[in-house]
Amino acid sequence: MNEIKNRVLTKLQSELKELNNRQIEKVLQLLDEGNTVPFIARYRKEATGALDEVQIKEIQDVQTRLLNLENRKDEVIASIAAQDKLTLKLQEEILAADKIQIVEDLYLPYKRKRRTKATIARENGLQPLADWLRTYPSQANLDGEAEKYVSKSQEITSSQEALDGALEIIAEEIGDQADFRETARQTTLQKGILVSKLKKGAADDRNVYKEYYENEDKISNIRSHRVLAMNRGEKEDVLSVSIQTDDDGIIAKLIDRTIPEDKQSSPAVEWVERAVIEGYKRFIKPAVEREIRNQLRENAEEQAIAVFGENLTHLLLQTPLKDQTILGFDPAFRSGCKLAVIDHTGKLLAVDIIYPHSKGDASQKAAESKLLEMIEKFKVDTIAIGNGTASRESEQFVAETIQSLDRPVAYVIVNEAGASVYSASEEARREFPDLQVEERSAVSIARRLQDPLAELVKIDPQSLGVGQYQHDVSQKELTQTLDFIIETSVNRVGVNVNTASMALLQHVSGLNKTTAQNFINYRDEQGVFTNRTQFKKVARVGAKTYEQAVGFLRIPNGDTPLDNTGIHPETYKEAQHIMNMADITIDEIGTEEAKSSILYLNPAQVKEETSLGSETMKDVITSLINPGRDMRDEMEGPALRTDVLSIKDIQAGMQLEGVVRNVVDFGAFVDIGVGQDGLVHISKLSHQFVNHPSDLVAVGDIVDVWVEQVDLDRERIQLSMIPL
Structure with missing residues (x-):
């Protein structure tokens, strides 16, 4: 080992x-x-x-x-x-x-093989004949030599059968040669073409795969999303997909390497050449094509998973809308729009339902009155509107209604992908046992604006509407990648141990579902945590778990401000020494005076007196200067709106501000506030060459775009980030 x-x-x-x-x-x-x-x-x-x-x-x-x-x-x-x-x-x-x-x-x-024609030939004693043929005798009677094996085996009835059996043995040996397989593999990778065609009699009513009905892509530079599209079309029995390569060239190379140049006059050459062709076509070519198709799929899946992971990272780390009372608005037509108000901590204050889209002035006026009443009663700062069914009409209703207020109230269109999945989950039932599924959805929409990370970790990442072909890739690999993304995001931000849900806590370094639930049980039974030392009293939190988790669990307003920082308790002593050097008390950290005093210190002296490494010293000082720091605050906040646009309002040439909702291999989808995301093709992202859209844009980015084309019938919008 x-x-x-x-x-x-x-x-x-x-x-x-x-x-x-x-x-x-x-x-x-x-x-x-x-x-x-x-x-x-x-x-x-x-x-x-x-x-x-x-x-x-x-x-x-x-x-x-x-x-x-x-x-x-x-x-x-x-x-x-x-x-x-x-x-x-x-x-x-x-x-x-x-x-x-x-x-x-x-x-x-x-390798042990199943019983093949070559195996049977060997059982019938034909291996020596195959070996003799590969000596390329110059003056030989092949039929006469083969006739010797007829008398030796009752299974061989003619010299032709003997030669055919020897050919099978040589063909299998050719097929088993590692260097021959590598030659075929490299040639196919360099010169091969992936071909897709519409299957005869196949149904593709919406022309989803029209681009691939008669399509050829060089294997050496095919884009990953095209591989996944063809694979899906093949799986749905719409497309037939195959590989074309230089078969004649490969066979010629294999023959040259099999038959010595000085043996070309041997009568055995014809048989060995036939064996090489058989070995390539029956054994090498199918195996190599399977390998390459699998490799293309694996590479494409790896790329799709990477894109999904990149998008998820930006989605989770969107700037939270802190210290605001938010009204979640879950749009619908006949069943009514569900409303949920949460306070600045995420606590649910009220739920209700309105019918602004019902026919008749009475229903619309009642809806307007109730919405205004809730806004005023709970001092709502921002309205989060889900982007699902009836979103456009709801946005219009909200935009018109808030105009009558005498104080500023904005609204934000929130991507509600996955809200319905969460609403019906065990986590949601445990959190809100008395609410209907739709009411829970309104709460989720509000919370994902207030604190995207805390809310989105409750939802299966595949339901979040970012990425491409996520249901076509290896679910094991996807899950592992997304788990890592979530874990990394949660621990970069840190978690308020007194308000975090189990879904959030279980992603903290060192914790799992059991220990996360034990933290919540302790909280429920003993009250809120007031210092990090209490973590050691939580069931199944031993020394190692405590060491791994404690620095990522924060306690605002606890016994010591240090417990609300990323400083690990193992360096509290050194942190206190730095405060002593700066002549400040622990209660003063975070103030402008403390910041000035700490920054005035000589780093070399601090390092010498505390024995801290340079990197750890920087982290401790940063935390003392800004305790409770949230890295997400440095990112661009959500795009707040007070008016509304319709797809009918936009025209080619207009400049608009939008929010990137999804990034894929071929471009980025941008929400410009008209209820339908527009596509910025990769070629329209920049004047410069762009290797991948994620090199320039990320989910949540606020970008300037120009309208290139609007197709009202198909509800498609083509955008450009290059000024027109």
Whole structure:
């Protein structure tokens, strides 16, 4: 096992050249000791050289991949050795392989196979005939040589059968040659074309896959979203997808490498050439095409998952609308619009229902009156309107209604994707047992404006409406990636331990569903936490769990202001020493005077007197200057509106401000306030070449766009971020 670990470490250091060996070794050691990625990134910066969560996770992932590779190598070597067929050269080739596919190619000739035509030929004693053919005798009677095997086996009735059997053996041997498979693989990757066609008799009523009815993409540069689109069309029985490659060129190469140039006159050449063609077409080509289709799918899925993860990160880390009373507005037509008011802490104050879209002036006036009454009674600052059914009409109603107020009240269109999923969940039933599903949805819409992170972690990320083809990718890989994104986002922000839901707490470093619930149980039974030391009294929170979690759990208005910072209790003593050096008390931290006093300190002297590492010292000082800091406050806030636009109001050439709702491989969808997101194609993002839209824009960004084209019939809007 140690030998495998050493091989993995060597390859890991070689693969991650941008990191030094010490950083990699230290990260692996910290992970082996049971530390979480967020904890290592935040509190072990000196040890790792200030690597962030993504870099640490990459080390962890690459190590896992390399361990799997090295373990498979040992399994293959052991299997071949057990057959007494392992040579030193073969062992060296296996150990040098840097991909699992190369290992499997080398193992193929020694792998137990199902009973094939070649197997039967060997059972009938035809292996020597196949070997003789590959000696390329110059003067030989093939039929006469083959006739010898007819008398030896009752199963062989003619020389033709004997030669056919020998051909099967040679074809299988050709198909098993690792270097031949690699030749075919590389040629297909470089010159191959992925072809899609409309299946005969297939139904594609909405022309979803029209672009792929007669389509060819070079494998070497195909875009990942096109691969996923073709795969989905194939799965839905609309498209047929295949690979075209230079078969003749590959066969010619294999023949040249199989038959020596000085043996061309042998009568055996014709048979061996036929065997090469059979070996390629029946064994190598189908296997290589399966591999490449799988590789294209895996690469496309990896890209789609990365895009989804990037979008989710920006969605979760949107700026919260703090210290405001918010009215959640869940639009609907016949069933009425559900209203929910929450205070600045997220506590539910009231729910109600109005029917602004019913026919008749009485219903509309009653709806207007009730909305104004709730706004005035609870001093509502902002209205969060869900962007689902009846959103446009509801926005119009709200915009007109708030004009009569004598104080400013704004509204925001909130992406309500997943709100209905949350509303019917066990979490929602536990939180609001007395509310109807639709009323819970209105609360969720309000809360996701007030604190997007705290609310969105309650919802299955796949229901959040960002990304592309998320239901077509490996759900295991997607879940692992999204879990990491959520965990990283939660721990970067920190969690108020006295108000956090279980859905939020379970993503805190070191905690899980059980310990998160135990925190809530303690809160319910003992009252709010007043200091971090009390965490040790929570059931199943041992020393390691406490160490990993405590720095990410905040207590506003507790016994000490330090408990509302990202300072870990292991450095409280040093933090106090810094305050003493600055001649300030603990209750003064966060004030302008304290900030000035701390910044006036000599960093070199602070480092010497506290023995803190440079990175940790910076983090402690930052927390003392700004306790309770929320990194999201530095980002752009939500786009507040007081008026409304309709898709009929916009015209080509108009300049508008919009909010990026989704980023995909081919562009970005932008909400410009007309109820239908417009697409900024990747070619319209910048005058410069854009490798991927995420290089320029992110979910939640507020951007200036210009209207290029409006299709009212199809409700499609084409936008540009390049001024027209």
